[in-house]
Amino acid sequence: MAAEETVEETAGGKALKPPPDRLYGRARGHALRARQEELIETLLPRLRWPERNFAIAPKELWLEVGAGGFEHAEAIAAANPEIGLVACEVFVNCIASLLSRLAPEGVEPTIPPNLRVHDDDARALLRTLPAGSVSRLFLMFPDPWPKARHAKRRFVHPAILAEVARVLRPGGLWRIASDDPTYQQWVEEVFSNAEAFSLLSKSGIRPPDWPPTRYEAKAIKAGRQPHYWTFVVK
Numbered sequence: 001m002a003a004e005e006t007v008e009e010t011a012g013g014k015a016l017k018p019p020p021d022r023l024y025g026r027a028r029g030h031a032l033r034a035r036q037e038e039l040i041e042t043l044l045p046r047l048r049w050p051e052r053n054f055a056i057a058p059k060e061l062w063l064e065v066g067a068g069g070f071e072h073a074e075a076i077a078a079a080n081p082e083i084g085l086v087a088c089e090v091f092v093n094c095i096a097s098l099l100s101r102l103a104p105e106g107v108e109p110t111i112p113p114n115l116r117v118h119d120d121d122a123r124a125l126l127r128t129l130p131a132g133s134v135s136r137l138f139l140m141f142p143d144p145w146p147k148a149r150h151a152k153r154r155f156v157h158p159a160i161l162a163e164v165a166r167v168l169r170p171g172g173l174w175r176i177a178s179d180d181p182t183y184q185q186w187v188e189e190v191f192s193n194a195e196a197f198s199l200l201s202k203s204g205i206r207p208p209d210w211p212p213t214r215y216e217a218k219a220i221k222a223g224r225q226p227h228y229w230t231f232v233v234k
């Protein structure tokens with residue numbers, strides 16, 4: 001039986017296939033402008049973690065998975081200058097939008113001292129991190145993969161929860177937001193079976209210290225109701 005077909009996990013009593021080894025390759029959308037290509041070549045290497053470490057000695061390591069336009073990551077890093085945040089994103093066009101904000105044409109780039117980028121699958125990064133090395137993880141509006149046969153591609157997956165529980169220190173927090181009704185139900189289901197985590201808070205209103213994201217704004221405009229959860233590692 002091929003690895004993709006092996007049924008190993010369950011969520012809410014339903015058999016669930018394990019996640020494919022690589023959820024994503026490096027993804028590209030529309031062609032980058034010449035300036036964006038240049039920034040990917042010259043500026044991204046200066047932000048790539050762990051090759052480029054933080055410019056501070058961070059008190060804690062925080063991670064964001066699927067940073068999109070990095071607005072949330074930039075705001076979290078600016079509001080918490082004593083921590084180091086590594087923001088993961090596979091989509092090169094999203095990374096280019098961060099780089100364009102950091103380096104407006106004709107201006108020296110500003111590199112936030114406590115924000116670094118992992119421009120590949122966040123799961124690959126998780127596997128490299130020592131146990132208990134991360135204090136917070138942010139998963140803001142993950143791709144919902146609403147079809148049941150794609151459930152194995154969702155970041156909230158029993159196999160990934162086990163990996164997150166390993167890298168988060170006891171008492172570490174995992175914040176999740178989703179506007180997708182299938183994913184909202186899925187989060188409830190998967191975490192109700194996850195012994196390593198307990199629910200700290202759940203709300204239909206974004207907590208005040210959670211910066212907004214671009215995807216959230218689109219969801220609200222389209223009439224969808226986001227849910228916001230914080231789970232804590234026992």
Ligand SMILES: C[S@@+](CC[C@H](N)C(=O)[O-])C[C@H]1O[C@@H](n2cnc3c(N)ncnc32)[C@H](O)[C@@H]1O
Nearest residue numbers: 066067068089090091121122140141213214215
């Ligand atoms: C729906 S978007 C949300 C973006 C952003 N968090 C927001 O709220 O605006 C999900 C993002 O997660 C990224 N992504 C999905 N899986 C990922 C993974 N395994 N590692 C890193 N990034 C991932 C996608 O490329 C996409 O940009």
